[in-house]
Amino acid sequence: MKTVPPEGYVLVTGTSRGLGRALVDALCGAGVPVVSVSRQPGNASGRAEGPFQARTFSADITDTPTVDRELDRLFGEWGVPAMVVHNAGVLRYRGVQWEEPEESVRETLDVNITAPVLWVARIVPEMVKAGLGGQVFLSSTVGRDNRTGWGSYALSKWAIEALSANLSRELPEPLYSFTLNPGPVETEMRRKAYPGKDPANPRPPAVVARPMALFFRTLIERGGRKYNGSKLNLDAIEGGKV
Numbered sequence: 291m292k293t294v295p296p297e298g299y300v301l302v303t304g305t306s307r308g309l310g311r312a313l314v315d316a317l318c319g320a321g322v323p324v325v326s327v328s329r330q331p332g333n334a335s336g337r338a339e340g341p342f343q344a345r346t347f348s349a350d351i352t353d354t355p356t357v358d359r360e361l362d363r364l365f366g367e368w369g370v371p372a373m374v375v376h377n378a379g380v381l382r383y384r385g386v387q388w389e390e391p392e393e394s395v396r397e398t399l400d401v402n403i404t405a406p407v408l409w410v411a412r413i414v415p416e417m418v419k420a421g422l423g424g425q426v427f428l429s430s431t432v433g434r435d436n437r438t439g440w441g442s443y444a445l446s447k448w449a450i451e452a453l454s455a456n457l458s459r460e461l462p463e464p465l466y467s468f469t470l471n472p473g474p475v476e477t478e479m480r481r482k483a484y485p486g487k488d489p490a491n492p493r494p495p496a497v498v499a500r501p502m503a504l505f506f507r508t509l510i511e512r513g514g515r516k517y518n519g520s521k522l523n524l525d526a527i528e529g530g531k532v
């Protein structure tokens with residue numbers, strides 16, 4: 291029977307594959323309790339290597355009634371998370387903006403920005419009451435530099451940067467919010483982005499997830515307010531520049 295982890299737990303969205311799945315494994319490996327959110331719970335990972343197993347709830351992050359129900363249950367049992375990692379994302383289209391199909395535009399913005407905004411509205415008031423908590427948003431180079439050919443995916447990442455920046459000015463201490471660009475990661479999304487030759491040398495998700503998990507663990511132990519409003523890059527964290 292799991293009990294409430296005293297140092298708090300991390301809630302990660304989009305854990306059926308790719309970076310999210312690897313992050314759950316890495317957090318477990320680093321002894322950090324995790325709750326993973328996947329719309330395919332059979333695929334969600336979470337090796338029980340630490341004292342607390344990863345626990346999973348099954349939800350499409352855009353399905354507000356299910357998310358609310360599951361979060362109510364979770365908060366009732368484990369309290370509010372020490373950190374939420376908004377990792378779930380979709381890349382549906384590469385090409386010029388005006389040729390992106392409506393369905394792709396709507397789904398991309400729904401998953402990549404509307405859902406995180408609604409999750410923030412649901413979770414931050416609980417964090418304020420508890421007097422702790424961080425919001426971490428997975429971003430991308432295309433959400434920070436102007437690049438052509440990324441359609442609404444790029445718009446959604448610019449919007450996530452704006453969400454985090456605005457939140458960081460509104461959150462009371464010691465709460466915090468920052469964005470994190472993981473750099474190129476060898477995932478389904480990356481293969482879709484570069485179906486031919488990849489101009490970079492993407493690293494396997496497990497390799498990227500390890501330093502992320504260790505960084506997150508230090509934030510849970512020491513607080514993360516010093517990163518409030520930051521636009522972080524994983525390579526800078528790994529290089530000790532953060």
Ligand SMILES: NC(=O)c1ccc[n+]([C@@H]2O[C@H](COP(=O)([O-])OP(=O)(O)OC[C@H]3O[C@@H](n4cnc5c(N)ncnc54)[C@H](OP(=O)(O)O)[C@@H]3O)[C@@H](O)[C@H]2O)c1
Pocket residue numbers: 303304305306307308309310327328329330349350351352376377378379380401428429430431471472473474475476477478479480492
């Ligand atoms: N890979 C890169 O090089 C790279 C670079 C910069 C930033 N990022 C960011 O890193 C994050 C992870 O990307 P990734 O490369 O690991 O992508 P991925 O391999 O495509 O995995 C995306 C994950 O998000 C989940 N997801 C999508 N829509 C969802 C929804 N409505 N509800 C619940 N889960 C949903 C997927 O679950 P299903 O299996 O159910 O679809 C999957 O587990 C994304 O935010 C991405 O923008 C990635």
